[in-house]
Amino acid sequence: MIVVQLLINGIIAGSIYALVAVGFSLIYATNRFIHFAHGGFVTVSAYLIYLFFTLVGLNFYISALLTILIAGFLGWLVYKLVYAPLKKRKVSNAVLLIASVGLLILLENLMLLIFGADVKSVGYIQIRKGIEVFWGIITLLQIVIVILTVILLLILWFFMKKSRLGKIMRAVADNAELANIIGIDANKFCYLSFIIGTALAGVAGILVALEQNIEPVMGTGLIIKGFTGAIIGGVVSVPGSILGSYLLGLVENFGIWFLPSGYKDAIAFVLLFVFLLFKPTGILGLRGKDREQKL
Amino acid sequence: MIEVYLIHLLIIIGIYIILATSLNLALGYTGLLNLGHIAFFGIGAYVSTLLSINTSLPFLLIFIMAGLFTSIFGYLLMVATNKLKGDYLALATLGFNFVIYSLFLNWTSLTRGPLGIPDIPKPSIFGLIIQSNLSYLIFVAIVCCLSIGFLYFLLKSPYGILLQAIRDNELTCKVLGKNTFKMKWQAMATSAFFAGIAGVLYAHYITFIDPSSFSLYEIILILTIVLVGGLATLKGSILATVIILIIPEILRFFALPSSILGPAHQIIYALILILILMYRPKGLFGKVDLG
Numbered sequence: 001m002i003v004v005q006l007l008i009n010g011i012i013a014g015s016i017y018a019l020v021a022v023g024f025s026l027i028y029a030t031n032r033f034i035h036f037a038h039g040g041f042v043t044v045s046a047y048l049i050y051l052f053f054t055l056v057g058l059n060f061y062i063s064a065l066l067t068i069l070i071a072g073f074l075g076w077l078v079y080k081l082v083y084a085p086l087k088k089r090k091v092s093n094a095v096l097l098i099a100s101v102g103l104l105i106l107l108e109n110l111m112l113l114i115f116g117a118d119v120k121s122v123g124y125i126q127i128r129k130g131i132e133v134f135w136g137i138i139t140l141l142q143i144v145i146v147i148l149t150v151i152l153l154l155i156l157w158f159f160m161k162k163s164r165l166g167k168i169m170r171a172v173a174d175n176a177e178l179a180n181i182i183g184i185d186a187n188k189f190c191y192l193s194f195i196i197g198t199a200l201a202g203v204a205g206i207l208v209a210l211e212q213n214i215e216p217v218m219g220t221g222l223i224i225k226g227f228t229g230a231i232i233g234g235v236v237s238v239p240g241s242i243l244g245s246y247l248l249g250l251v252e253n254f255g256i257w258f259l260p261s262g263y264k265d266a267i268a269f270v271l272l273f274v275f276l277l278f279k280p281t282g283i284l285g286l287r288g289k290d291r292e293q294k295l
Numbered sequence: 296m297i298e299v300y301l302i303h304l305l306i307i308i309g310i311y312i313i314l315a316t317s318l319n320l321a322l323g324y325t326g327l328l329n330l331g332h333i334a335f336f337g338i339g340a341y342v343s344t345l346l347s348i349n350t351s352l353p354f355l356l357i358f359i360m361a362g363l364f365t366s367i368f369g370y371l372l373m374v375a376t377n378k379l380k381g382d383y384l385a386l387a388t389l390g391f392n393f394v395i396y397s398l399f400l401n402w403t404s405l406t407r408g409p410l411g412i413p414d415i416p417k418p419s420i421f422g423l424i425i426q427s428n429l430s431y432l433i434f435v436a437i438v439c440c441l442s443i444g445f446l447y448f449l450l451k452s453p454y455g456i457l458l459q460a461i462r463d464n465e466l467t468c469k470v471l472g473k474n475t476f477k478m479k480w481q482a483m484a485t486s487a488f489f490a491g492i493a494g495v496l497y498a499h500y501i502t503f504i505d506p507s508s509f510s511l512y513e514i515i516l517i518l519t520i521v522l523v524g525g526l527a528t529l530k531g532s533i534l535a536t537v538i539i540l541i542i543p544e545i546l547r548f549f550a551l552p553s554s555i556l557g558p559a560h561q562i563i564y565a566l567i568l569i570l571i572l573m574y575r576p577k578g579l580f581g582k583v584d585l586g
Contacts, residue, residue, distance in 0.1 A: 034382050085573055093382040094328050095585050098518060099572045101330075101389075105515050106565035109558035117554065220511060224393065227386075259401075262408075266397035269390035276379060276387055 005137065006253045012142045013225075014249025015149040016208060018242045020226030021233070022156060023200035025241040028230065029173035030186075030193040031087075033096040037078065039223025040107030041198050045071045045205025046214045047111050050120050068202040075198025078103065079191055087190075104219060112216040119213035145207050152203060153242055160238055169193060173236060224265055225252075228272040234282030243283060302428045308540050309435035310496050313442045315520045315532040317489030323526030323583065324450055325482040326462030328381070331372060331388035332517055334395035335487040337509030339365045339494025341399065341406060344415050344504055354418040354499075362491040369487025373480040392514060399506035411505025418499050435496055442489050447529060449485070458482055459527065462583070512561055519568040525581020535579060539567070 024038045045067050052063035082103065086096060131138055160166040169189050172179045176186040208214075208222070225248060227235075233244020248268060255267040275282060314336060321327045343361035346352060352360075376387045399406050406412065418425050418434070425431050449455050461468050461475050468475050498504050520539045524531030543560045551559065576584055 034386060082569060082573065089576075091572070091576065092585065094385050095572055095576070097382045097385050098330075098522075098585070099569050101511075102515060102519075102565045102568040102572075105512065105561055106569070109561040109565070112558040113555060113562070262401035263397055266394045266401075269393050273375070273387055273390055276383055277375070280379075280383065 002257070006257065007250070008138050008142075010250035010253035011146060011246065012138075012211075012249070013253060014229075014246035015146045016204060016211070016222075017225040017229045017249055018153060018245035019149055019200060019204035019207065020222050021229040021241040021245045022153065022238055023197040023204065024223070024226045025230040025233075025235055025238055026156075026169075026200070027193050027197040029236045029238075030169060030176075031083070031190050033083075033093045034100065034227065035197075036097060036100040036223055036227075037103035037107060038100075038197070038201055039219035039221075039226065040104040041071060041074060041078075041201040041219075042205040042208060042222050043111055043214075043216065043219035044074065044107055045202040046209035046218070047115055047120075047205075048202075049206045049209050050115075050122050050214055054120070054122055064206050067206055068199050071202025071205070072195045072199035075194040075196075075201075076191055078198075079194040083194075084187075084190075104223065108216050108219055115216070117216065119215045121213050122209045141210060145211060148207065152200075156200075157238060165192070221265060224268055225249075228268045230282075231272060232275045232282055237282075240282055247283075299428065302432050304540070304544065306428065306432050306435050306500055308536055309432070309439040310493050310500070311517070311520065311536045311540060312439055312533050313489055313493040313496070314517055315524065315536050316443060316446055316529050317486045317493070318517055318521050319524070319526065319529065319532045320446060320450070320489075321483055321486040322521060322585075323528070323581075324455065324462065325458045325479060325486075326583075327373070327479060327483055328385045328585075329372075329388045329483070329486070330385050330514060330518070331391040331395075332486070332490055333509050333513045334392045335365050335368060335490035336494040336497070336513070337395060337399060337506075338368055339491030340498035340504050340508070341412075341494075342491070343495040344412050344498045345405065347416055347418075347499075348412070348414075354420055358418075358492060358495050361495045362488045365491025365494070366484040366488040369484040370480050372487075373483040377476060377479070389514070392509075392511070396506055396509055399509065406506070409505060409507075411503055413503045415498055415502040415504065417502070431500055435500070438492065438496060442492070443529060443533070446489075450529070454478075462527075512564075515561070515564050515568060519564050519571070522571050522576075522581075522585070523567065523578050525578030526585060527582045528578075528580040531578055531580035539564070542567075 020038065020042060024035060027035045027038065048067040048070055049063055052058045052066055053060055056063075058066070082099060083096065086099060131140065131143075160170060168179070168184055169192065172184060172186045172189045179186050179189075204222075208218070212218075226245070229245030229248045230241035231244070232247065233242065234240030248271060251271060252264050252267050256264065259267070314332070318329070318332045321329045321332070339361045342364050343357050346357045346360065347354065350357075372388065372391055376384055379387050400408055402408070417431075420434075425434050450458070457468070457473065458478060461473075461478060465475050497508070501508075516539070520535045521532055523539055524533070524535030543563055546556060546559055571578060572585075
């Protein structure tokens with residue numbers, strides 16, 4: 001049954017998009033600009049796990065931990081070096097977007113320069129024959145990815161809703177000025193959101209590296225999917241961006257029923273475009289007025 | 296040997312000057328945050344290639360038709376994105392680029408997809424075939440001067456001043472009874488027209504096109520040029536094109552393999568773009584800030 005297979009493929013794709021999207025959306029919520037280079041950090045993380053695990057030969061879990069830590073540090077670094085000075089000058093969001101597109105190209109080409117253009121594979125879990133579930137085929141690795149994603153997203157949701165830090169982050173996201181007035185250093189939380197967001201990109205990078213081959217240009221495709229998922233779900237809302245990502249994964253995979261698979265990126269953008277025009281706040285983004293004020 | 300190389304560089308510079316000044320018309324003068332300019336470049340290139348391979352129309356007609364066809368896309372993009380502002384507009388136009396790129400890549404019955412289209416005929420004007428690179432350079436130089444001249448007088452005219460007024464305060468222009476939407480789509484269509492003819496010049500010079508000539512990397516290059524030159528200045532865009540295209544040529548003297556040269560170019564462009572945004576947002580001669 002092709003429908004079941006497309007459904008499974010959609011859910012797997014959606015899981016990876018969701019991991020990219022939540023990091024992106026977390027950064028967007030506190031910083032209010034489109035961090036396009038997020039996809040670049042997913043690529044960098046995929047290469048880091050390849051470097052530590054496959055080239056250096058460290059234990060897989062240590063490699064993964066190192067990758068996530070370095071990703072978090074890189075998030076801090078990029079905010080410190082590029083975004084913070086720009087924000088200090090109070091530049092428009094469009095400038096930040098263009099700077100981050102530049103960063104994405106920079107990261108992709110650094111990876112290309114260091115690791116070469118040929119595809120790499122991590123090869124931690126050998127691709128075994130898929131398991132048949134309801135007329136569809138899924139591999140063990142893919143099941144692990146979906147479950148791991150769901151667990152991570154739940155932890156993140158719990159962190160944002162219940163923990164003190166999470167609550168402050170949401171307060172900053174809601175109204176940075178007001179948060180400043182009651183003595184919260186909003187700037188500190190911009191850094192924090194970059195650290196956590198990019199560490200999540202690290203996790204996404206590891207899972208992508210396990211599931212598919214690594215190539216330098218994969219970040220662009222991933223961030224397109226990630227922010228499309230985030231924006232159609234309602235970009236400031238973490239649950240919204242998860243919902244949007246799964247929706248995108250499904251639409252895309254059912255879309256290639258009618259169109260060649262090369263149109264995947266185009267499908268994402270058309271979906272994004274439709275939402276930008278007719279429902280710019282996304283599915284769960286209820287604060288439409290707020291968004292307009294920021295523009 | 297050196298002349299061959301210089302002529303090639305000058306032709307590419309001429310093509311990019313048309314591309315950069317036309318982007319500046321939309322981005323700098325009219326304030327339309329268009330990151331989809333390369334799509335216009337690609338549409339022009341593909342349209343003229345397909346027309347000159349599949350029909351026997353005279354080149355000059357194809358040249359104009361490709362430009363006009365591209366400007367239709369400029370109009371459509373403006374209509375579609377008219378409601379959007381700021382970074383959402385930038386994102387939507389960037390998306391337009393990806394959609395057009397996917398079409399080039401996947402509409403294989405028309406574009407041959409990633410294989411590209413080889414053997415594009417050299418242009419012939421009134422029976423005169425432009426075969427050598429030197430004569431092509433003269434042709435590009437003429438088109439380039441005509442384009443700059445047109446843009447220069449357009450932007451100095453009351454119409455051009457009004458475009459800048461729309462950029463600075465659209466509401467006021469509306470209050471004064473100006474149809475700002477009409478002017479905005481006209482500016483976008485004009486900008487697209489010139490990007491389209493730059494595409495024609497490119498396709499018939501290289502005589503081979505494939506989708507990779509119109510990817511995200513090209514957007515970075517053209518944005519870098521326009522931002523280094525500065526917004527709302529033709530002089531800046533022209534000078535910046537020369538500078539930005541010559542800088543990476545220095546790398547050639549180190550005899551690096553092409554696997555390093557390619558990424559090194561992109562890294563240089565991306566770094567220049569980020570640094571100029573951080574330290575000199577108005578570029579060389581820019582009059583206004585971006586956004």
